Amino acid sequence: MPAPDKFFKYIDDNADTFIKRLAAAVAIPSVSGDGTHRKDVVAMANWLNSELKQLGVDTKLVDLGKHVMDEQELDLPPAILGKLGNDPNKKTVLIYGHYDVQPASKSDGWDTDPFTLVVDEKNGRLIGRGSTDDKGPVLGWLNVIQYHHQNNIPLPVNLICCFEGMEESGSEGLDDLVRKESKKGGYFEGTDCICISDNYWLNTRTPALTYGLRGLAYYKVTVAGPGRDLHSGTFGRTVHEPMTDLISLLGTLVTPQGDILVPGVDDMVPPPDEDEKAIYAGLDYSIADIEGAAGGQIALSSDKVAVLMGRMRYPSLSIHGIEGAFYGAGGKTVIPAKVSGKFSIRLVPPQTPDNINPLVIDHLEKAFAKLGSKNKLNIEAAHGGKPWMADHRHWNYEAAKRATKIVYNQDPDLTREGGSIPVTLTFAEALGVNVLLLPMGRGDDGAHSTNEKIDKSNFIQGSKLLGSYLYELADVSK
């Protein structure tokens, strides 16, 4: 039985209420990567837990212990586990989302305060940090649950929720929890399939189901020498400068064309056959789409298939920035004493942090030795995650395809995604069931960027999609 018309109408009728709830969520700056915001991440957990309880979900906050961030021991934000429904005749779907967000500040270039949801009626956009990554999708589930709770209608499936607050910082603590609760007698026992809504359509037109994710290996490479920052007049050309060394090292990693220069990394990935190329050729995606989303005519190629494969089936290496150097406006004639380059590699099968880290570390050590510098090198392989791929012919995907057809009246693109949600693989491996990525937002939403947004229509139609998916899930043959 498909989702009832009453459900679709309810979602439309309550759009303003749902947007207000999203505004309340965005207003809590739950930045997991900045220790000074940890209290806000915890406040966000409490807020979300309270909302879930009010909607009849049986929840609990799970303490994930402590961790060290920037040389400070901090409590990890809690995971929120919840259950709704326990009918042995129904399928059980586990949904995952995260309530933490990337850092954001007006000075990064936002047009508006990142933690105040701006409703841009003219363009139909809801702008704010977390609007699309991932507070919007998490609240999409709440919208679905609210309809059933208020109308006293049971969900067509049993629902298990798992919401975390460290996704943007390597999901610290969650893997252990997932593995523990996936065992016999654990909280997730009985899960038939998993749905994660934490990624994006390829473009701005076509809904998508995603069956692959790149992994991530994040590195911090530090060069240190002087005991403190030095005056470049007094010390220029007398000492080995850490910045010179670091810039040299970072310059050995990747070409302007995106080819990864760390030996062995690109080689590890087998080339595509003609069938695989045909999949990419068939996607509703153009160079104009990606350049529109990027805001510049800077695509690495004019060949759509090449660019799509660069995003979906090849690794990428990005240099994010340098900690410890001068970063302000104006001019400062400093020789920074200790500088840390931050870069990361997006991984695809068969790459894993475990097989990539030694290549990167070996490469950097050799490159540093070649410099002949008396400075000291330190390499940290920070958070990372393996890539993931699922079978997109599974009934879990079939349900989502049907739901997409009902809500959007079109077939979804079947995509692999460039981003990383490492816990996807953890769930897949721990529970041994199919995982579906069901994106709510569009390709130009600007997750992790300035002026992050979700289109109002994606938030509302996306809520319908999540609900519709649950009904189709109940219906589809195992």
Place this chain on the structure above:
Amino acid sequence: MPAPDKFFKYIDDNADTFIKRLAAAVAIPSVSGDGTHRKDVVAMANWLNSELKQLGVDTKLVDLGKHVMDEQELDLPPAILGKLGNDPNKKTVLIYGHYDVQPASKSDGWDTDPFTLVVDEKNGRLIGRGSTDDKGPVLGWLNVIQYHHQNNIPLPVNLICCFEGMEESGSEGLDDLVRKESKKGGYFEGTDCICISDNYWLNTRTPALTYGLRGLAYYKVTVAGPGRDLHSGTFGRTVHEPMTDLISLLGTLVTPQGDILVPGVDDMVPPPDEDEKAIYAGLDYSIADIEGAAGGQIALSSDKVAVLMGRMRYPSLSIHGIEGAFYGAGGKTVIPAKVSGKFSIRLVPPQTPDNINPLVIDHLEKAFAKLGSKNKLNIEAAHGGKPWMADHRHWNYEAAKRATKIVYNQDPDLTREGGSIPVTLTFAEALGVNVLLLPMGRGDDGAHSTNEKIDKSNFIQGSKLLGSYLYELADVSK
């Protein structure tokens, strides 16, 4: 007639008062390179002007007009001009100093608040931003004047003061003033010689007189492409990344050994002859000295003469940092949309910004073209100044040598300095008289760095040196 014993005693007896005055000066965060501190720079001008007036100096504040900083039009801080004495039978010395400071914040790694002068009695240090660069030396002159004012004793020379508030930001506006006031009928007319106390001893033991300064050419090279910061998962290996391009460009500038790779820059400087090498060999300076000051065993060579020449008679290129990239702690998986590398070259004769800028710009444009990137390049040659050299056998230097012998009981090192005080050359050229650099602080003071300090003994003995120099100046034959 040498300075009277009463003078030396007065300086010793009033040390605590002088330190309190220095603390008051340090407490005003007169950071000229940050527009948000402009009001503090002006407050510092008013404070210093008031102190000078109280000591009987006939002063005036000179409006230097406006300038644009970070796309904002700001009033330049005023220059302070002052006169004390007008005896045609006395020599007239012009003294210069600056009351602005480099940026500083606790988060840069200071052990204490940079704008609170900390009196470290144990190590005999006065710690705070500006303590040695250049508030300490400026207040040294005030200490000398105070003795004469309180005891109603005329100075042995006529004094003309010129204190500015933009030295750390290219002395904007001052050149025009100096040129104007150096003309017939101008404020500086009649100046016989100039003394600038704004640099440092080579080491921590031996007073120095400095007869050469390197110039400076500061650059901001910007690469931009995306319309906003991008998610490295979604866009990695699909677009040309500005950071990749910028890192490549910055990597073409200088080797880890300090050799400048911009074609033509190093070649412009003639090699030293044996006589010149002998001067460097004779200086009281060791590799241990520079490594002690730098706080690390990172000297470019174990050959003292090579390292000294690297600092004094060769150009240097330092990369200071990147604006627009991720600079915080932790990990952020961003592709920054627009990044600006900041680097500068210290210049030696015959180099000037005018003959170096075209080499740098041409080199960067060619290097960028080679990258084959669709991003956009912009190069700004920001503030700069020519190098300077003086005749160290001039009577102005002889007076300072005698004063040094009296106060410190040793002969000064005769040095060329690696840093830049561009206005030195302006004074020399505009007035056509000898300029002496008479440093107060030590080589390990950490100007422009964290935990900047001046030794208490340098502040007090240095005040005696400045006074003694005036007496020897009166005495020495033209």
